[in-house]
Amino acid sequence: EAGVAQSPRYKIIEKRQSVAFWCNPISGHATLYWYQQILGQGPKLLIQFQNNGVVDDSQLPKDRFSAERLKGVDSTLKIQPAKLEDSAVYLCASSLERINNEQFFGPGTRLTVL
Amino acid sequence: AQKVTQAQTEISVVEKEDVTLDCVYETRDTTYYLFWYKQPPSGELVFLIRRNSFDEQNEISGRYSWNFQKSTSSFNFTITASQVVDSAVYFCALSNTGGFKTNFGAGTRLFVKA
Numbered sequence: 173e174a175g176v177a178q179s180p181r182y183k184i185i186e187k188r189q190s191v192a193f194w195c196n197p198i199s200g201h202a203t204l205y206w207y208q209q210i211l212g213q214g215p216k217l218l219i220q221f222q223n224n225g226v227v228d229d230s231q232l233p234k235d236r237f238s239a240e241r242l243k244g245v246d247s248t249l250k251i252q253p254a255k256l257e258d259s260a261v262y263l264c265a266s267s268l269e270r271i272n273n274e275q276f277f278g279p280g281t282r283l284t285v286l
Numbered sequence: 287a288q289k290v291t292q293a294q295t296e297i298s299v300v301e302k303e304d305v306t307l308d309c310v311y312e313t314r315d316t317t318y319y320l321f322w323y324k325q326p327p328s329g330e331l332v333f334l335i336r337r338n339s340f341d342e343q344n345e346i347s348g349r350y351s352w353n354f355q356k357s358t359s360s361f362n363f364t365i366t367a368s369q370v371v372d373s374a375v376y377f378c379a380l381s382n383t384g385g386f387k388t389n390f391g392a393g394t395r396l397f398v399k400a
Contacts, residue, residue, distance in 0.1 A: 205388070214290075214377050214390035215331070228386045263331070271385035274321070274333035 174198065176278035178264050184284045190252040193281045197246070197266030204241055205275060206249050207263040215263055221247065254285045288313045290380050292391035299368050300399050307363045307394045309378030315339075320354065320361045321379040325393070331377070337361065368398045 177196040185191050197204050202223050207215035218237065220228040224244035232239070236255070241247040251258055261280040267273035289312040299305045311320065322334040335345065337354050345352045349366045365372055375395045381388040 203385075207390075212392075214292075214379075214392045216390070217388050220386065220388075230387070261329070265331075269385070271319075273385065274336055275323075275331075275388070276333070277323075277331040279328075279330050 176264055176266055176276055178262075178278035178281055180281055181279060182282050182284075184286065185254055187256055187285050188253040190250065191254055191283060192248055192250045193262050193264075193283075195247045195249070195264030195278060197264070198276055201266035201268050201276070202244070203267045203269060203273070204247050205263075205265040205267075206239055206247070207265065209261045209263055209280070211260070218249070251283075254283075256285050259283055259285045288315075288318075288380055288382060288387060288389045290378050290389050290391035292376075292378055292394050294394045295392070296395045296397065298397040298399065301370060302367050304364060304366050305368050305396065305398075307365075307376050307378075307396070309361045309363065309391060311359050311361065311378070311380045313380060313382065315383045317383045319381045319385070321381070321388075322352065322361075322363050323377045323379060323390075325375040325377065327374070334363075334376075365396075368396075370398050370400050372396060373398045 204221040206218045209215045218232045219239045221241040224241050239249045261282050263280045264278045265275040267275045291310045318339045320337045323331045325331045351364045353362045375393045377393045378391045
């Protein structure tokens with residue numbers, strides 16, 4: 173079974189530029205999560221999708237971050253414009269269902285904002 | 287509001303020692319789910335265990351065991367006879383009744399020396 177795929181693995185941009193990350197979850201997984209993990213900290217949930225609908229985006233900085241999951245499969249997270257404090261690893265995870273389910277994580281995208 | 291506290295930032299042990307990683311949580315929900323994940327140096331988080339709030343039975347899986355105590359809001363993780371391959375960052379996580387709002391602790395970095 174293929175795992176959660178993410179691309180790119182690394183990205184370096186200047187502040188105020190835009191960047192997009194892509195995630196393809198495990199086939200059949202209804203729930204998709206985007207996390208931000210700053211160095212030395214635990215993952216922080218940014219947004220959670222159930223199929224193609226958003227069920228929680230309370231911690232997403234909506235003035236600069238956006239995410240979509242068209243057709244309920246793969247997803248894109250965008251930052252526009254980026255700030256220095258956005259430097260982090262962006263993790264995508266998926267689970268079969270929303271409730272009481274283990275999350276399978278992708279390898280992450282390491283973003284450096286200069 | 288939910289919160290997960292992992293007070294131990296780093297632990298260093300010698301191979302074959304037993305080690306316990308502490309996790310204390312806060313939630314107003316009566317039904318919730320607790321998880322442990324491992325993040326090895328490669329970076330990809332790996333699910334270890336989930337527990338729902340109704341099930342206070344301790345669990346053992348090989349060298350791993352978990353002690354869930356609702357009375358003290360703790361969900362501690364013990365590795366028996368630690369091995370070098372156990373070196374990683376371990377995260378405790380909590381999600382609410384509906385499977386929303388997964389909160390991770392800051393993690394405990396475990397070093398196992400040969």
